[in-house]
Amino acid sequence: DADVTQTPRNRITKTGKRIMLECSQTKGHDRMYWYRQDPGLGLRLIYYSFDVKDINKGEISDGYSVSRQAQAKFSLSLESAIPNQTALYFCATSELGQGASTDTQYFGPGTRLTVL
Amino acid sequence: EDQVTQSPEALRPQEGESSSLNCSYTVSGLRGLFWYRQDPGKGPEFLFTLYSAGEEKEKERLKATLTKKESFLHITAPKPEDSATYLCAVFSGGYNKLIFGAGTRLAVHP
Numbered sequence: 001d002a003d004v005t006q007t008p009r010n011r012i013t014k015t016g017k018r019i020m021l022e023c024s025q026t027k028g029h030d031r032m033y034w035y036r037q038d039p040g041l042g043l044r045l046i047y048y049s050f051d052v053k054d055i056n057k058g059e060i061s062d063g064y065s066v067s068r069q070a071q072a073k074f075s076l077s078l079e080s081a082i083p084n085q086t087a088l089y090f091c092a093t094s095e096l097g098q099g100a101s102t103d104t105q106y107f108g109p110g111t112r113l114t115v116l
Numbered sequence: 117e118d119q120v121t122q123s124p125e126a127l128r129p130q131e132g133e134s135s136s137l138n139c140s141y142t143v144s145g146l147r148g149l150f151w152y153r154q155d156p157g158k159g160p161e162f163l164f165t166l167y168s169a170g171e172e173k174e175k176e177r178l179k180a181t182l183t184k185k186e187s188f189l190h191i192t193a194p195k196p197e198d199s200a201t202y203l204c205a206v207f208s209g210g211y212n213k214l215i216f217g218a219g220t221r222l223a224v225h226p
Contacts, residue, residue: 004159042120042203042216043160058213090159103148103207105214107159 003027004108006091012114019078021111023091030096032074033105034058034066037088046089049074050096081115088112118143118208122217129194130225137189137202137220145209149187151180152203154219160203194224 004025013019023032034046035058045058047066055066063085067075078085089112092105121140129135141149148167152160164173166182173180177198179190189202201219208215 040218042218043205043214044216045213048213103214104150104162104165106162107152109159110157112157 004091004093004106006089006108006111008111009109010112012116013081014116015082017081017115019081019113021076021089021091021113023074023076023108025072025091025093025108027093027106028071029093029106030071031094032068033092033094034064034074034076035090035092036060036085037090037110043090046076078113081113083115086113086115118206118215120204120206120215120217122202122204122220124220125218126221126223128223128225131195132193134193135191135222137191137204137222139187139189139204139217140185141187141204141206141215142185143206143208143215147207147209149182150205150207150214151187151189152205154201154203163202191222194222196224196226198222199224 007022031050033048035043037043044060046064047058049055049068052068065077088110090110091108094105119142123138127135148165150165151163154160164180169184171182177192181188201221203219205214205216
């Protein structure tokens with residue numbers, strides 16, 4: 001079974017709808033991240049969480065919110081979807097720690113979101 | 117501002133034709149440089165971490181090297197199954213986050 005799973009894998013929705021993307025992990029990692037990927041722009045960080053009570057904004061958090069329901073679950077919500085939020089969304093995890101080796105992030109398979 | 121630039125955007129070698137992918141970076145307080153492989157429709161798969169200038173790491177046909185300003189991913193005698201997008205990222209100690217380049221698309225022709 002995959003260590004990091006994302007649901008749904010594909011979603012088509014309409015402008016103004018509320019959407020939730022879910023991420024679960026069995027790696028036992030404390031840190032979780034949400035990224036979006038657009039062609040030619042690389043991965044950009046939306047939100048990250050270092051533990052259940054810690055939520056931080058990334059570089060492009062406007063229009064998004066997150067919830068860390070448990071160590072293993074981290075959800076991303078689009079409160080009112082707009083077409084320029086059409087993208088690939090990835091969840092990632094990493095270990096808790098101070099050493100550089102804990103900076104390695106492991107990614108889920110992604111969710112392809114289309115907002116019409 | 118921390119930044120990662122990958123070149124070229126795309127590469128189309130023949131099978132067996134060795135290639136090099138470049139990752140140039142400017143970052144405050146480099147804590148590590150990461151290489152990932154991404155297949156179409158899938159999430160990035162971790163390949164290597166390099167921590168200091170002069171370090172090299174190898175995995176099968178892949179070899180990653182690091183200097184103070186850039187990293188190279190060398191692919192020796194590539195096969196069609198090496199075709200993917202290769203992503204480079206640096207961990208910025210100043211911002212405490214990974215910063216990704218846009219990637220290099222590698223398409224190996226038989």
